[in-house]
Amino acid sequence: MPSVPSSSTVQRGFLRYQHVFVFLAPILFVTAVFFAAPVGDINGNAYWFDYWWLFPCFMLGATIVNTVGISGSALFVPFLIFLFPLVANPLEPETIVKVGLISESFGLSSSALAFIQYGLVDRRLALTLVGGAVPFVVAGALLSFVIPEPLFHLLLGLALMAAAYLLFKADLGHAESGSDETVEAEAEAAAADGGTPDALPDDDNKLGPAGVDTDADGNVTRVDRDGEDYSYDRGGYLRRFANYSVGGTFQGLAGFGVGELGIISMLGSKIPVRVAIGTNHIVVAVTAVLASLVHVFGGGLVGGHSIDLATTPWNMVVWTVPATVTGGQVAPYVSAALETETIKKFVGGLFAVIAVALFLMALGGI
Numbered sequence: 001m002p003s004v005p006s007s008s009t010v011q012r013g014f015l016r017y018q019h020v021f022v023f024l025a026p027i028l029f030v031t032a033v034f035f036a037a038p039v040g041d042i043n044g045n046a047y048w049f050d051y052w053w054l055f056p057c058f059m060l061g062a063t064i065v066n067t068v069g070i071s072g073s074a075l076f077v078p079f080l081i082f083l084f085p086l087v088a089n090p091l092e093p094e095t096i097v098k099v100g101l102i103s104e105s106f107g108l109s110s111s112a113l114a115f116i117q118y119g120l121v122d123r124r125l126a127l128t129l130v131g132g133a134v135p136f137v138v139a140g141a142l143l144s145f146v147i148p149e150p151l152f153h154l155l156l157g158l159a160l161m162a163a164a165y166l167l168f169k170a171d172l173g174h175a176e177s178g179s180d181e182t183v184e185a186e187a188e189a190a191a192a193d194g195g196t197p198d199a200l201p202d203d204d205n206k207l208g209p210a211g212v213d214t215d216a217d218g219n220v221t222r223v224d225r226d227g228e229d230y231s232y233d234r235g236g237y238l239r240r241f242a243n244y245s246v247g248g249t250f251q252g253l254a255g256f257g258v259g260e261l262g263i264i265s266m267l268g269s270k271i272p273v274r275v276a277i278g279t280n281h282i283v284v285a286v287t288a289v290l291a292s293l294v295h296v297f298g299g300g301l302v303g304g305h306s307i308d309l310a311t312t313p314w315n316m317v318v319w320t321v322p323a324t325v326t327g328g329q330v331a332p333y334v335s336a337a338l339e340t341e342t343i344k345k346f347v348g349g350l351f352a353v354i355a356v357a358l359f360l361m362a363l364g365g366i
Helices: 007-016 018-036 044-049 054-068 073-087 093-118 123-143 149-169 180-193 237-254 258-268 273-302 314-337 340-365
Strands: 211-214 219-223 229-233
Touching: 018 093, 018 314, 044 314, 054 073, 054 093, 054 273, 054 314, 054 340, 073 093, 073 340, 093 273, 093 314, 123 237, 123 258, 123 273, 149 237, 149 258, 149 340, 229 273, 237 258, 237 273, 258 273, 258 340, 273 314, 273 340
Parallel strands: none
Antiparallel strands: 211 219, 219 229
16 A cells, blocks of 8 residues: 655655746636636737736846845835836726735745745744734734825835845844855864864755754754755844834835845844845745735725726736746845845845835825
């Protein structure tokens, strides 16, 4: 009688071939949209190719935001507000929300699975962060029905400017292993006492040499699937809670914020930058889905806005969804290839650019 595969075997097999399952999702989505979406009167198949050029734009945007671990809407919303009207008709605010939510949900899920496969997600840390952020996300989403849009755009812009300043001042030279200095120091220590360095964790249920080990003092040693090792502890919960509570409120208000402010708190509490980015993906993905649900169903309950699928520009999302999925899969490789200092400068500059865009949005709505 054949043996039943264990859960660890199933998990390992799923992660090994996760890209297959991930890319099947947009194929099924596009197929369902093509045959079943309520599109009204359209001019033949030409309707579906009106916005083909969104694919490279959203793929680039998804790669950028997933590489640094922030929300897709942080780039998609400014793009649809400022750049999209230059080549097409301006979109209504509710349409921008719909396109952003649908696209982001696929991109975040894709990237989160890719980072898990790469071994760069601290699941225990992610669980505590999600738990702490959830009530603030719900509260922010409910507040969005009563706070004027220009006001929360202005507040979020100020928050991102502060985050950019803190990021440039943060010391990111901590526990980035795999460097020549780390290897030489371990070798010298081993030679001095006649022993050998402690063996790095190697989990049979993970791909490649990946693994994770936590000692009695709470010190974590993590190895990704390329064999790079990262050492840190999970201390600093109060600091992260403060940032994720504020970020969670903005996530509910504007659709982004928890990823941007949350990554600062993890870097500031000495979580290695690549582990911080990977773990932040889980937090952003879960809170984005939660915020989306409150925005979809909460507006009708309190007399606010609601989302009508019949008015969704389906000829846009058939291109943006595959684009964000592809960008999400590329992101972990880009993140692993870049130096920490490069990532720091890029993220800080990106925050500043997004803040300026938000200020312009706020001024335009006053």
